[in-house]
């Protein structure tokens with residue numbers, strides 16, 4: 001999936017060379033490309049090497065979930081990964097709605 005994004009955004013990425021440093025460029029890539037991609041990602045977009053990371057904002061418990069695991073929970077493959085935020089409960093402190101969901105993309109992509 002990231003490869004697709006790369007191709008789609010290649011021109012866009014190489015154009016703004018006004019970033020002051022590599023860190024700034026990476027930061028911009030992260031906020032402008034990676035995060036929107038995560039926001040739109042559905043469980044079916046995840047490959048078997050990708051993981052969904054769920055951080056609890058209340059107790060800082062971190063869970064790494066495989067797409068397989070999410071499907072076995074009964075979630076639809078079309079469910080958006082970010083929608084998990086409101087659906088998961090922390091195994092550490094049982095807080096609901098405090099999850100911070102992100103995608104850890106595996107090397108093989110989707």
Ligand SMILES: [Zn+2]
Pocket residue numbers: 056057058059060061090091092093094095
């Ligand atoms: Zn918690």
